[in-house]
Amino acid sequence: MKNRASSHLLVLFLIVGFEVVGYYGLHRAALIRGYETSWVAAGRDLLFYVPIVGFVFWLTRGMKFAGNYNARNKAEARAQKTTALRMRFIQETYDEQKKQLMGLPPTPARPVNIDEEQPREADYSVSKALTSGATWIPIFSFACFAIAYSFCVRDGFLQWVQRNSFIIVLLTLIPLAGAVVTSSAGKAIGNMTPWEPSKIPFLLGFAGILTARYKDLARTYWGIPRARDVIPLVAMAAMPFIPFFALKDFGQMLVFSGAYTTLYLVAVRRWPQLLLFVGSVALVASILVVGALPHDVQERVPFLPTLARPVQAALPARIQQRFHLWLDGFDPPSPEISWWKKDYDEALSRDPRMRELAEQSPAMRNSVNVDVWFDRVAFQPAQAVFGIASGKTTGRGLGLGFPEVIPVADSDYIYAAVSEEMGLAGGLIIILALIIFVSAGVRTALDARDMFTKLCSAGLTAFIGFQALVNIGGITRALPMTGITLPFVSHGGFSLMTSFAMLGMLMAFSHRNAHDLQLAARTPVRIAPDEPIKAPEAVQ
Incomplete structure (x- = not known):
């Protein structure tokens, strides 16, 4: 497809058409759950295509682009929707006797006609839409795209970044140190990860020092x-791993490992260096996995067990969990295991009744341990697997799935929600x-004119690819x-802004x-007979 504004607009119109169909599915799904959909929210989402269309003309006409191609408690809302679904199932399948035993009116089982039901009115007003994060996060993401494109298209800016890459990385560590102090369980500022944008300066720093050193790395002794x-290269590569290890962000460590490799x-x-490097990375990964x-x-x-004991002592409890x-999620660990004991004791301290039950007998303690494990840790991934399995090949249908039973389904587990409603086809x-x-x-990396932009292009692509793979x-x-988001798909704040900046x-x-x-193509190059052909190695 040629790079024409009309081609991009055609694709956008197709996407808008699919989204309208999707919104109709959401409307029917809301009626099933006893809710009325908000036309304000739907209009707000469709209006986001206005700046996207503007970007098309800005890039193609203005910039002459020539390249290739929270307003309420979510947990409470999920609980209310789940209750509505449960009551609808009882109404449709339970007989009079069962309903009477549950304290409900003894009405006969009959199908529920959602068109005759009175849904709960939507309370999503224009003021809520204007103050919602769902409105401003995409706007900020578009701004990040425009800013990143405007700066990175300039040779002078790339030269400055390449010269000051080490300083950029050091400055990035300062806010990360603050995040380490203020974070809890790998999250900060509520349930967000504000250190997501740090991936870009870390990438630029590593690409800068690798551009300066990659020729020297060819001088080896026995392949070393x-x-x-x-x-210097190892020191620069290790800098992001230290704060992410302290933040217990195992997902970012995996993504950085893949991108830096x-x-x-x-x-x-x-080949000797490649084999040595890949072998070293595989060895470190194997040691961590064994531990x-x-x-x-x-x-x-x-x-x-003897070899793994020192590794286990160094690994954070979150990674072992x-x-x-992953390997044995449906078999809860013993409450005596160090990395689980703290969470188990904390759950019992919050619920004295559960503590009393656990103290009655070993069998009851085991039962309580199972409940705590699935309530605190295993419920979310288990529900995601069940959702994917129920979607089968073509899915339940738009709006007919049950993503509300998966905590944070719109963020980390969005792929499970899509697979449930659209099946294997939607996931593919x-x-x-x-x-x-x-x-x-x-392709952008292969066509790059110099090593710095080649490495930056490859690194940005690797970040998006490995993050999607890990998710x-x-x-x-x-x-x-690991709890990281799916790029461009998950409802994430800093993650979405970072992804759009990388795209720019x-x-x-x-x-x-x-x-x-x-x-x-327009300027023929004349080379003297004795003049050697020299490829550019740095940003010109």
Whole structure:
């Protein structure tokens, strides 16, 4: 598809059409749950296409783009919707005797006609829409896209970033240190992760030092580069892992590992070094996995518990909990295990009745432990798996799923909600869209004129790709669930703004690549017979 405004508008109109169909499905789903949908919220969401259309003309006409392609308590609302569904099921399937035993009017079982029901009126007013985060987060995301594109399309800005990459990383550590102090359970400012935007300066810093050092890394002894060339690179790469380890953000550590490995593979193309680097990363990952394995799994291999004990002592309880949830999530750990004992005791301290039950007998204690485990940890991933399984191939239908039974279904577990209502087909559409995005990013990196923008393009693409992989893999239990969002799909604040900023940077690099090709086609290059051909290595 050629880069024309009409082509982009056609795609947008198709998306708007699909969204209108989706809103009709949501309207029917709300009636099933006893709610009336808000036309204000629907109009607000559709109005977001106005700035998107404006971006199309701004990029194509103004910037001459030439590249390739919370107003209420959510938990309370979910509980009310679940109750409405439960009562509707009782009304449709229970006979008079069962209803009377439950203290309900002994009416016969009959289907409920939602068109005859009186839904609860929507209380979503214009003032709530104007003050809602669901309104301002997309607006800020569009602004981040425009700012990132406007700056990264300029050679002078990229030169400045490349020269000051180390200082940028050091300055990024300052707000992260504050986040470490104020965060709780990997979250801060409510239930958000305000350190999401730090991925961009960390990436720029690592790309900058790798651009300056990648030639020196080719000087090796037995395939191992010199220490003076490796130590600065390792120090720069380790900087983001320290605060994220303190923040217990295991997902970001996985994403950074994948992105930094990608950058190294792009910059260093010697097989001995590539094998050594990939082997080192695999070794570290294996040590962490062995240390986080459940005790019953470790005991099956001789000497493995002894080797894993020091690693377990260093790993945060949150990471060990995630691995147990991944490998053996339906089998609660013993209350005596160190990483689970604190949460278990905290749950009992909040509910004296539950503590009394746990003290009655070992069997009752085990039952209480199961309840606490599923209430606090395993309920969310279990419901997500059940939702995906119930969606089958084509899904239950738009609005006919039950995403409200999955806590935070609109954020971390949005893929489960989509798969339940649209089935395997809907999930594959999301994966296909992400593959197309990654393919476009790879093409941008391959066409880059210099190593710095090549590494930045590859790193941005790797961040989006690995984040999607970790999110979808965690929901489908192919990987440990880490709590990171699905790029461009999840309802996330800082995550959505960061994703749009990355998109703006990639489009800026793509524009620069296309502009260089057009300039080269119009300007013939004359090379003297004795003049060597030299490829640019830094931002010109």
